[in-house]
Amino acid sequence: MNIFKPHFWYNKSQRNGVFLLAISITIFQVVIVFVNFSPEENVNLESPRNLAFHKQIDCLKVLSIKNKRSKIYPFNPNYITDYKGAQLGMSLDEIDRLLIFRKAGKFVNSKKEFQKVTTISDSLLNKISPYFKFPDWITKRNQNTNSPTSINNSFYSKKPKHKLSTTDINKATLEDLKTISGIGEKLSERIIKYRSKLQGFSIENQLYEVWGLEKEIADRVGAIFKITKLPNIQKKNVNTVTFRELLKNPYIDYELCKMIFEYRDEVAELQEISELKKISGFPLNLYDRIVLYLVAE
Structure with missing residues (x-):
């Protein structure tokens, strides 16, 4: 016991201090456990004032999104995609008309041409045409149209x-x-x-x-x-021309060249150049161009 006695030896004032500390800790713990610190009145989320406040916030959010979506930057109308056209308010049919027009290798060079191709309404044209951006030479030409x-x-x-x-x-x-x-x-x-x-x-x-x-x-x-x-075009004899020489014809690709040679082997010799039209799959729309470089002799 003498070993532990020095560790618990206090004078009177020290013992009083320890006693008061222990009481304070006990009281603090009791207060935390048993006292309710939450507000006595719960906030009423359904109150008119609270609902009006949240409604105003929702309106501001919607307005912000709408303004963000409606912002249009200058663009070339010849390159409108399905997504871009839908953003501008164009219907799928109107977008398709433009895409078909462009696939033909054609371009619209004014807002009137754009409306003629797409058939969009005047109101939509007036809304989006200020953002049309054509090449500079097109813009200059359009400005001088009435001069x-x-x-x-x-x-x-x-x-x-x-x-x-x-x-x-x-x-x-x-x-x-x-x-x-x-x-x-x-x-x-x-x-x-x-x-x-x-x-x-x-x-x-x-x-x-x-x-x-x-x-x-x-x-x-x-x-x-x-x-x-x-x-003065140097024509080749279709009956003696080589495969490589025939491929130099600007309108004949590998497959057509192969078909011509197979037909030539089949008939032995073409009597007239017009016999090319008898070849199955021959591109008749290119005949006048192909025969510029060929002759049957």
Whole structure:
């Protein structure tokens, strides 16, 4: 016992302090356990004032979402998707009309053209057309539509500095082609490259086959440049031409080339070039172009 006695030896004032501390801890614990600190009155969530407050918050949320959705940024109407069209308030039929028009390689270049293609209402057109963003050259052309000189200058983005060296499409240079509104360095190079591939334009609407050349721009080219003289195309004898040589025909792919050779083996020799039409699956719509490069001898 003498071992523990020094640890419990206190004077009178220390014992009183320990006693008061123990009482204080006991009282504190009793208060925590038995005293209810929650408010006596519960908040009434269904009170008119509380309901009005929450209704106002809900209205603000809806207004915020609506404003966010209705915000429209400038866009090119030629590239409207199903999702974008639905956001603008267009019907599926109206969107489909535009998509079909675009699949044909055509473009709308004004709000009137857009309405003509999609048949949207005047009210919707007035709502969304301020956000239409066309290429700069289209915008400039549309601004000059009503000017007295617009008809005379309709084929040029501005008065050409370059004097045309020819109006023959098969002799036109890069600089000649660049005088046409909408044609720059790339397109003019592409036209000349395709012309070389064809060995010259023989049919007027061959120009519409140039990749990336819009119909409207091709129309401008055709209004200025014509086929003055047919090109001298080196034709191949369909009965002796090799497979590789036949594939160089700009309108013949591998499958068609194979069909022609199979037919040639079957008949031994084509007496007339028109016999190509007898081949099963032959693209009749390309016949006039294909025979520009072939002859039966």
